Amino acid sequence: MFVSNPFALLAQSIPPFVMQIYVVLMILAVALGTLFDVYHKGSAEFFAQRRKKSQAAAQRQLAGWQVASLAARTIGKEVVTSGEFCKWQRQASHLLIMYGFLIYLITTLLMVFVYPRAARTPTAVTALWNIGGLMVLAGGLWFFFALKVNVAYEKHSPFRLIRADLFVGSLLASVAFGLLWHLVQTAHRPGAASLFLLACYLFFTTLLFVSVPWSKFSHMFYKPVAAFQKRLEEANGSSDLPAPAKTSNIKG
Amino acid sequence: MPTYVDMTRCDGCGECVEICPSDIMHIDRTYRRAYNIEPNFCWECYSCVKACPQNAIDVRGYADFAPMGHKVRVRREKEKGSVSWRIKYRDGRVKEFTFPIRTTPWGSIKAPDSYAAPDMKALSSPLLSHEPTALNVAALPMLASAKK
Helix, strand or coil, X not given: CCCCCHHHHHCCCCXXXXXXXXXXXXXXXXXXXXXXXXXXXXXXXXXXXXXXXXXXXXXXCCCHHHHHHHHHHHHHHHHCCCCCCCCXXXXXXXXXXXXXXXXXHHXXXXXXXXXXXXXXXXXXHHHHHHHXXXXXXXXXXXXXXXXXXXXXXXXXXXXXXXXXXXXXXXXXXXXXXXXXXXXXXXXXXXXXXXXXXXXXXHHHHHHHHHCHHHCCCCHHHHHHHHHHHHHHHHHHCCCCCCCCCCCCXXXX | CCEEECCCCCCCCCHHHHHXXXXXXXXXXXCCCEEECCHHHCCCXXXXXXXXXXXXXXXXXXXXXXXXXXXXXXXXXXXXXXXXXXXXXXXCCEEEEEEECCCXXXXXXXXXXXXXXXXXXXXXXXXXXXXXXXXXXXXXXXXXXXXX
C-alpha cells in the first residue's frame, strides 16, 4: 500500500487527463468559492475598514521593516505552528490535520500530474501520500470525537452534525475513503467494493472543495489576516485592549 | 451589561461555554465560535470574560447610561491574576481600571470531586465540607456545645 501509486493503478481504466481535469476543476472550485466567500461575507471589506480604523487610531507609525517583521512573526507563530490555540491538544490536532493535508495534497498533485502512468513512482511520494492521509485521520478523529467544543463542553454527541462540521467531516471522509480505496485496490480486489469506495472518495472530495462558501475551508485564508491585524494593532498602539496590569496579584 | 464575543479573536476553545452559570454561552453552529445566545438572561457575572484566554469577550453597555459610541474592552491576565477594563466614553474620554481576580495561581484550586467524600458523622458537625483544611486554617471557632 505504501509503495504503489493509486492514481497510476486507476489510470489503467481512466485516462490520466480525466483525473488532471478533475483536479484543475477542484482548484478552480476552491479559488471561486473563496472569492465568493470573501465577497458574500464582506470579510475583505471588514479587514480593510479595520485597517483604516487602526491607522487612524495609531499612536505611532510603523516602518516598512516593522510591518514585514510582524508579518513574518504571524507566519512563524500563527500559521506555521498554529500558535493561536490556547490548548496544546487543539494545537497538536490542528498541526496534524494541517501538515497531513498539505503532504497529502502535494503528493496527490505529484502523482496525478507527474507520475500518472509511471510504474515506478518514487516510494517517498507514495509513502508520504499514505502518511499524510493517516496524519489527517489521526488529528481529525481526535478533534471530531474528543476536542470539538460542542462535544467536549456542551456534551453533544459527536454525530450530532452541524454546519461547522462540513469541512472537517468531508475532509475526514475524503481521506478515509481514499485510503480504504487504495487498500482494497492494492489487495488486488477490483470490483464492486473498490468501485464503491472510489465513488465515495470522489463524492466527499468534491464536497470538500465545492462547499468552500458554506464550510470553514476559507478559514485558512482569513485567520492569518486576522492574526496579522491583531499584531499590527498592538504594535502601533491602536489596540482597544486595556494596558497590561503593572503588578501581579498572585501570592506565592 | 451583558457580554458578547469578538469572533475574529475567539478560537472556539469553549472555556466560556463551560464556565457560564447561566448556560447562555454556546457554540455557533456555522463557525464553531462562542456567542451569547440570550443577553437578556446574562447574570453579568463576567465569568466568561475572566475565563477567556483570547481576550475575545467584551461587554455591551446598556443604552440608557452607555449610549452608542462607547466601548468596553477587557483584558484578562491569568499569570498576574488580574482583569483590566478599558472604558471609552461616547465623548472620546478613556478610563482604565485594573482589579485583582485571584491571589492563587490559575488552576491551583481543587475541584469538589477531587476531595474525598465525607463520612456520615460529618452530618452532625457544624463545619461545612472539608472545613477547616480547605480554608487553610488549623481550626474554626465553634460553640462549646457543638464541640461535644
